[in-house]
Amino acid sequence: MEDRGSRHTRDAYAEALLELGEKNLRVVVMDADLASSTQTGKFRDRYPDRFFNCGVAEQNLMGTAAGLAAAGKVVFASTFAMFATGRAYDQVRNTIAYSDLNVKIVATHGGITVGEDGSSHQANEDIALMRVIPNMKVIVPADFFEAREAVKAAAELPGPVYVRLSRSKSPVIFDEGYAFDFGRARIMRPGRDLTIFSTGLMTWHCLLAAEELEKKGAQAEVVHLATVKPLDHAAVVDSVARTGRALSVEEHSVLGGLGGALAELLAERWPARLRRLGIPDVFGTSGTADELLEHFGLTAHHIARAAEELMEEKGVEAL
C-alpha cells in the first residue's frame, strides 16, 4: 500500500461545506456547541448568517434542523455520533425521517477510534440505530477525499442522510479526482479466496491485511461499502458467489451495523460462511485509537488472522 499520509475526514467535511455554501444559498449548517470539533466552525466563519448554534441541546438541534428543512433549506446538522444518534434518536426518527426531510446529519467521532474520551463518547451503535429508520441513508466514508465527495453527494440526495465521520485521522486511500458513487460497492482489490467487506477507515486496515494474506498465497477480495444503506446487494452477492466466504470489518458493534446488514442479506440471498469483526457486545474503554483497534482485534494482523481461520474452516465449500 502506498503511504499517502493521514487526514481528518472532518476537515474534508469543512471543505465540502464551504464549497456547498458558495454554490447553494439554501444550504444552512447547525451545530450543538461542537463547531470547533466537527469543523462546522469554518462554515460559520464564512457564512455566519446561515449557521445556527443550538447550544448543548442535540434534541433541539435535530428538531430545528427539521423545521429549516421543511421550509426549504438543505440542512447539515452536526454533533458527535453519540449524541446525534443516541441523545436525539426520537427527533431524528419522528421529526426528520418520518417527514422525509432534507436534513443531512453529519456526525463526527463515530466508533471506537474516539479513543481517550472513553465509552460514553464512543458511538459503536450509531450505524445500527440509523440503519433501521425508514427513509434514512447511511454513509461511512473511508478517507478525506471520499468524505468530501460523500458530503457533496448527500447535499444532492433527497431526504435524510446520516454521514459518519471520525475523530482520528484516516489513512488516505483515494485521491483528488475521486468520484463518490452513492449506493455502490467498490472493489478495492479483486481476489478469489474470500471477500473482506469493510466500511469507513477500516478499509485501510483491510487492504493491509490483504497484502499480508497475499504474501502467504491467499487472494482476498476487499470490497469497500461506504454506503451501508442502501446496501449494494448485487455487488455483495456477486462477490460472495465467487469467493464463498465473507469477513466483515467495522469499528462498530458486530450487532446491527455492516456485519448485521451483510448477515441479513446473505442469509436470504446467498447463504455463505460469514464472520463479523467489530466491537463485541460490550462497552468501549479509554485508550488511544490505535491501542483500541489493536485491543478489539481490528488491525491488519488480526484481520488477516481471522481471514485465515475462515479459509481453513472445513466444509465451507459444501454451502
Add this chain to the structure above:
Amino acid sequence: MQAEVSEREGTVSLEGKLDAGRLEDLAGICRELRRDIVKMIGTAGSGHPGGSLSCVEILVSLYFYKMRHRPDDPRWPGRDRFVLSKGHAAPALYAVLSRCGYFSRDELWKLRRLGGMLQGHPDSKRTPGVEISTGSLGQGLAAACGMALALRLDRSDSRVYCLIGDGESQEGQIWESSMLASHYCLDNLVAVIDLNGLQIDGACCEVMDLGDVSAKWRSFGWQVQEVDGHDLGQLCRALDLAGGDGLPCMIVARTVKGKGVSFMENNVSFHGKAPTPEEVERALAELGEG
C-alpha cells in the same frame, strides 16, 4: 359560514374588524367543529377527545381569523405556518383543515383507518395542510423555530404559529426550543399553550407541577399574553398583538379539557378514550344542531 377572502389576496383569513357578528360566526364554526371532532373519534373508536376539544377556539382563531393560507395551494410559499406540537389533538386540526377545504370531509370518518389519509397523529406526507409530522411530544416547537429561522433568512413576512400542551411542557426539549427562540429573537414565531390543566395520569399540578407558566416563559425571554382560551375575541386580539418586537410570543390560553361536552369537561378519563356510540349521541345533543 364560509371563509371569506381577506384583503390579502388569496387567503381565507378573516383578519380585520372583529365585530360581534364575526365573533358569532367564528363561535358557530367552533360548535360545528366540536361536533365533527366527537363524531370522528367516536367513529374511529380511539383518539384523544379532551385535548382536541380544548383547543378548538385556538385553532379557529388561527385558521379562520389570523393566518394567511390557501387551502387550494397548501405549499403556497407566502403562507403562514402552523405546527401542532401537541399532535394528539390531530382530530381538531383535521376538522379545521377539512372545513377550510384542504381535503374532503369524507376523510374525517376514515380517521385512524388503514389506508386513510388521517393518521392517529399528524403526518405531513399524507395530509395536505400538515406542515410537519408530530406526535412524539415536545418536538413541534423546535420545528416551528426552524421554520421561523428559514423564513427570516428568506426575508419572508410569513409567521409561524405553534400549539403546545401543558403536559407536553414537561418535555425538556420545549425549554431548549424556548431558549433558542429568544436567543435568535424569533419575533415571527407565535406559540400558544393549551393550558387545560390535565394530562393522562391526572392533573398536571399533581403529576408534575409546571408552576407559574407565564413567569417561566417570560423568564425565558418571551413576550407573554394571558387569555381565556375559549374567548375568541381575546384570542384574536392576542394574535393581532403578537410578535414583531424582537421577541417570540407565547399566548397562555387557559382552557377546559373536553370543552363543550359536559361529561368530558375536566374529566381526565377522556384524555385518550373515545366516546361510546351512546356518548357520541349525548355529546352531539349537547352541542346542538350543526
